[in-house]
Amino acid sequence: MKSLLYAAVGIAVMALAFWAYRENYATQESIREVEALQREIGELRETLAVQKAEWAYLNRPERLRDLVASHWDKLRLVNFSPDHFGWTEMVPHSPSRREGPGGEGPDR
Amino acid sequence: MRRVPLRPLAKIIRAREAGENPDRIERENLRRRNEDLRDSQRSQAEGRLLVIAALFAMGFCVVGAKNYKLAASEPMEPRAAVSTHAIYSQRADITDRRGRLLATNLSTHSLYAQPHLMTDRKRAARELAAIFPDLQEEALLRRFDGSRKFLWIKKTISPEQKQAVHDIGDPGLMFGPREMRLYPNGRLAAHILGGTSFGREGVHSAEVIGVAGVEKYFDGRLRDPARARPLRLSIDIAAQAAMRQVLLGGMRLMHAKGAAAVLMDVRTGEIIAMSSLPDFDPNARPRPLAMGDASDSPLFNRAVQGLYELGSPFKIFAAAQAIDLGLVDPGTRIDISGPLVWGGYEIHDFRDHGPELSMTDVIVKSSNIGTARVAKRIGAERQREFLGALGLAGPLPVELVEAAGVRPLTPKRWSDISTMTISYGHGLSTSPLHLAAAYATLANGGTKVSPTLLASDAAAEGTRVVSKAAARAAVEMLRETVIRGTASMGEVPGYQVGGKTGTADKPRRNGPGYHDDRVVATFASVFPAGHPRYALVVSLDEPVETSGSAPRRTAGWTAVPIAAEIIRRTAPLLGMRPGHPRTGGWSDPGGPARLAGN
Numbered sequence: 001m002k003s004l005l006y007a008a009v010g011i012a013v014m015a016l017a018f019w020a021y022r023e024n025y026a027t028q029e030s031i032r033e034v035e036a037l038q039r040e041i042g043e044l045r046e047t048l049a050v051q052k053a054e055w056a057y058l059n060r061p062e063r064l065r066d067l068v069a070s071h072w073d074k075l076r077l078v079n080f081s082p083d084h085f086g087w088t089e090m091v092p093h094s095p096s097r098r099e100g101p102g103g104e105g106p107d108r
Numbered sequence: 109m110r111r112v113p114l115r116p117l118a119k120i121i122r123a124r125e126a127g128e129n130p131d132r133i134e135r136e137n138l139r140r141r142n143e144d145l146r147d148s149q150r151s152q153a154e155g156r157l158l159v160i161a162a163l164f165a166m167g168f169c170v171v172g173a174k175n176y177k178l179a180a181s182e183p184m185e186p187r188a189a190v191s192t193h194a195i196y197s198q199r200a201d202i203t204d205r206r207g208r209l210l211a212t213n214l215s216t217h218s219l220y221a222q223p224h225l226m227t228d229r230k231r232a233a234r235e236l237a238a239i240f241p242d243l244q245e246e247a248l249l250r251r252f253d254g255s256r257k258f259l260w261i262k263k264t265i266s267p268e269q270k271q272a273v274h275d276i277g278d279p280g281l282m283f284g285p286r287e288m289r290l291y292p293n294g295r296l297a298a299h300i301l302g303g304t305s306f307g308r309e310g311v312h313s314a315e316v317i318g319v320a321g322v323e324k325y326f327d328g329r330l331r332d333p334a335r336a337r338p339l340r341l342s343i344d345i346a347a348q349a350a351m352r353q354v355l356l357g358g359m360r361l362m363h364a365k366g367a368a369a370v371l372m373d374v375r376t377g378e379i380i381a382m383s384s385l386p387d388f389d390p391n392a393r394p395r396p397l398a399m400g401d402a403s404d405s406p407l408f409n410r411a412v413q414g415l416y417e418l419g420s421p422f423k424i425f426a427a428a429q430a431i432d433l434g435l436v437d438p439g440t441r442i443d444i445s446g447p448l449v450w451g452g453y454e455i456h457d458f459r460d461h462g463p464e465l466s467m468t469d470v471i472v473k474s475s476n477i478g479t480a481r482v483a484k485r486i487g488a489e490r491q492r493e494f495l496g497a498l499g500l501a502g503p504l505p506v507e508l509v510e511a512a513g514v515r516p517l518t519p520k521r522w523s524d525i526s527t528m529t530i531s532y533g534h535g536l537s538t539s540p541l542h543l544a545a546a547y548a549t550l551a552n553g554g555t556k557v558s559p560t561l562l563a564s565d566a567a568a569e570g571t572r573v574v575s576k577a578a579a580r581a582a583v584e585m586l587r588e589t590v591i592r593g594t595a596s597m598g599e600v601p602g603y604q605v606g607g608k609t610g611t612a613d614k615p616r617r618n619g620p621g622y623h624d625d626r627v628v629a630t631f632a633s634v635f636p637a638g639h640p641r642y643a644l645v646v647s648l649d650e651p652v653e654t655s656g657s658a659p660r661r662t663a664g665w666t667a668v669p670i671a672a673e674i675i676r677r678t679a680p681l682l683g684m685r686p687g688h689p690r691t692g693g694w695s696d697p698g699g700p701a702r703l704a705g706n
Contacts (some may be wrong), residue, residue: 081680
């Protein structure tokens with residue numbers, strides 16, 4: 001009876017040792033993977049920062065102004081000015097509405 | 109342990125002779141032996157208990173320490189190249205109010221040489237000089253042949269240059285990683301951003317430290333790795349670009365030496381745009397002047413550091429205070445007959461406007477004599493307190509490292525004549541930003557506005573400087589000045605500009621008195637007068653407008669048209685809808701449009 005117990009304990013110890021050995025390697029593998037991922041994240045962030053900087057550089061007002069000037073004949077873009085705001089009475093209303101009962105609609 | 113025999117012969121014999129039972133001696137000895145054994149076992153057990161207690165205590169300590177470490181440590185950020193960078197300091201970005209980049213970092217490389225590892229110094233020097241036009245072949249060779257084992261060649265190089273240096277193939281040329289500060293918009297907000305330079309330098313990294321402007325003021329916050337979020341400024345890139353372009357064009361047109369402009373939100377004190385010309389490129393910050401006047405350097409921020417006698421825009425402060433104190437109201441007739449002689453000084457008006465004018469007309473026609481008489485009734489002490497409450501007597505709290513040292517120049521003795529001259533803007537030197545903040549205070553209904561460069565969403569509630577009614581009356585006088593006074597060119601249809609011009613003679617740099625032909629022309633304005641949202645100050649240094657038969661230097665001809673154009677360009681960009689062309693009704697930007705008719 002006693003020897004059976006000893007054998008069982010021995011087998012359990014070996015099984016646990018095997019399990020711990022495997023876990024150890026799995027952990028090391030995970031750590032390596034995390035490090036690789038972090039490196040990748042870092043590199044991607046760096047790339048993103050470069051892209052953002054380039055986007056800001058390409059969109060700098062000075063360059064946009066030059067582009068607008070050099071493509072004037074095609075785009076005809078002008079500076080945003082107060083007379084670009086419209087008013088509701090500039091919108092022509094449909095005839096049916098204007099002839100409707102009560103003569104609603106803005107004074108034109 | 110000495111073992112005592114249980115039945116020592118000598119004692120037993122003696123006991124037998126005495127007729128005692130010798131077994132008692134054996135029992136006694138046995139009892140002693142058992143007691144000794146028990147004592148030693150007890151101390152052994154106590155020792156074991158102590159060891160186990162110590163082990164448990166250590167175990168608890170380890171668990172506790174680990175818990176503490178987990179709770180108290182900063183979360184780790186994924187970093188670029190974990191193992192290779194010993195120090196990795198990413199400086200936080202700076203953005204404008206809408207999150208558009210004003211300053212960011214780029215990782216580049218530095219180039220250094222270790223001459224004792226080089227195979228062919230002559231060839232290396234020749235090829236380096238070909239790649240970098242600013243390097244001299246002979247100078248490089250001389251440095252390589254010196255005794256040093258380590259020398260920097262370039263602090264930052266581009267990827268193309270790095271490849272070209274790689275292609276030289278010399279083992280003595282090496283690269284180190286470098287963080288570089290980049291300002292994608294170049295000169296756009298140069299004076300606000302300031303600039304950076306390298307602090308302590310190592311092969312693997314270098315500190316990037318702010319040297320001026322916002323970069324230096326917020327250096328600690330920008331370098332703090334725990335606060336990696338971008339620093340959001342109150343600047344609007346679009347408005348800033350429009351302002352700079354108009355100001356630059358205007359400065360050239362008016363042949364001015366320099367120019368400064370500040371656009372401020374009067375509710376929050378946020379500086380929406382601020383420009384000082386000439387400016388510089390913060391990516392290649394020039395060196396400060398070694399000699400001469402610092403204000404001639406492009407590094408000098410005229411809007412913040414430049415102290416000028418700004419002239420007539422100060423008149424409105426005397427008017428607002430007099431109304432606030434109940435001394436006058438906008439219709440009160442003021443004696444303007446002159447010249448006004450006081451203590452050996454004569455105060456003149458630019459033009460003769462008759463014997464008397466209403467308070468409003470004193471501002472509209474810009475009468476020095478009228479303002480001086482009003483100021484005299486206010487008195488020196490009350491004037492000084494009032495200007496101090498407006499923030500015109502001390503440094504501004506704005507977030508620029510330069511601002512803390514800028515203290516307006518006030519007279520040593522605030523006499524009656526000082527009171528009079530200060531009322532029309534002479535004898536007190538302030539920066540354009542000071543003036544803009546004071547105008548913003550009037551436009552904000554009389555509660556103090558402190559300029560700030562940080563974006564804030566809530567309106568700051570300042571202390572009351574003048575009553576709401578007096579502030580309202582002052583803004584109406586400013587509006588009258590644009591409608592029918594000296595600033596008539598400042599009218600921008602739909603935006604109800606109100607403002608005051610100022611043309612101040614420049615004091616001679618060496619010697620007393622003022623120049624005859626050098627002026628500082630200023631236009632301080634608020635718009636729209638109905639519900640002021642923005643304050644704008646434009647100041648030109650030595651402008652002269654030459655389209656007419658005689659050169660014109662007054663602000664009405666120089667600063668005002670530039671300010672009007674700035675308003676025309678920036679107000680729509682800030683989402684401000686012009687008033688209705690027919691009713692002039694003006695509505696809140698973003699709010700429901702007030703409809704005409706219907």
